[in-house]
Amino acid sequence: MSVDLLIAGIAAGLTPQQALEIQKDSIDKLPKQDKKEFWELWNLATKVGSPITEALRMIQISMDQRRKFLAELEAISATPAATRQLLTWLPIIGLSVAQVIGLNPLSALSSTLGQMVFAFAIGLFLLGVYLSRRIAKKLTASLPRTSLRPLKDALKLRAGVPLSELKTDNEIFETAISTGAPAANILIQQYLHNQQIEFERKRSLLAKDSVKLLLPLGLTSLPAFVLVTVFPLIISSFRMTNI
Numbered sequence: 001m002s003v004d005l006l007i008a009g010i011a012a013g014l015t016p017q018q019a020l021e022i023q024k025d026s027i028d029k030l031p032k033q034d035k036k037e038f039w040e041l042w043n044l045a046t047k048v049g050s051p052i053t054e055a056l057r058m059i060q061i062s063m064d065q066r067r068k069f070l071a072e073l074e075a076i077s078a079t080p081a082a083t084r085q086l087l088t089w090l091p092i093i094g095l096s097v098a099q100v101i102g103l104n105p106l107s108a109l110s111s112t113l114g115q116m117v118f119a120f121a122i123g124l125f126l127l128g129v130y131l132s133r134r135i136a137k138k139l140t141a142s143l144p145r146t147s148l149r150p151l152k153d154a155l156k157l158r159a160g161v162p163l164s165e166l167k168t169d170n171e172i173f174e175t176a177i178s179t180g181a182p183a184a185n186i187l188i189q190q191y192l193h194n195q196q197i198e199f200e201r202k203r204s205l206l207a208k209d210s211v212k213l214l215l216p217l218g219l220t221s222l223p224a225f226v227l228v229t230v231f232p233l234i235i236s237s238f239r240m241t242n243i
Helices: 002-011 016-028 032-048 052-100 105-110 112-139 149-158 170-179 183-212 214-218 221-242
Strands: none
Touching (some): 002 016, 016 032, 032 052, 032 149, 052 112, 052 149, 112 214, 214 221
16 A cells, blocks of 8 residues: 555655655556545645654554555445346347247237337336436445544544534543543544444435335346236247137
8 A cells, every 4th residue: 555655665764855746656557536645644744743754654544544444345246236237238138039949029029019018118228227226326326425524533633623612522531531531542532433424324214225225127127028928928829729
């Protein structure tokens, strides 16, 4: 990781600017949210004179938490995504298989009723494709962004900024005083707690939406599948009866 290498470079004796210059290309390749957080905390640390390695460790913790969360989201959404793809293309798969095994579903197009049914099935299929894209977009929605204020306040404290100049909730400082823990550490833990709450809310919504969003596909792709595979058989059977 580029942040790890930055910390290692500074620990080896490089100045922060020298280490940053070496890793600048790697920093630019970070995910958008990670890169934004990196520059916010880096610029603040250099502005107020806070130890830059402290800012880098905060950034690293935030990135690691987000990376684990992304892995969880990927696992949660993998099965619904595969099901979505199957349901979306089920009518085409059914039509192709029926044609290959000799059912000749396209023969139903020779009748007006067959043409109307196929047109309706195509409409359902296109609706399923549209819904599928909406589902995919929602499943890959942007991550929640936790406010960086606690981390910024922690950096200011490490730089020697007086408590009176911070707009942090007094309960945090009361907790620090009662437990004897440094206020900056309490602020860091507060940020991680807030981040976990945001992630848990997103995780719960995704788990519910992954199921709910498959229902519209079931109401479009499955009927389209029946219409392009079963209906031609009914037409063929009806014709055979009349012969």
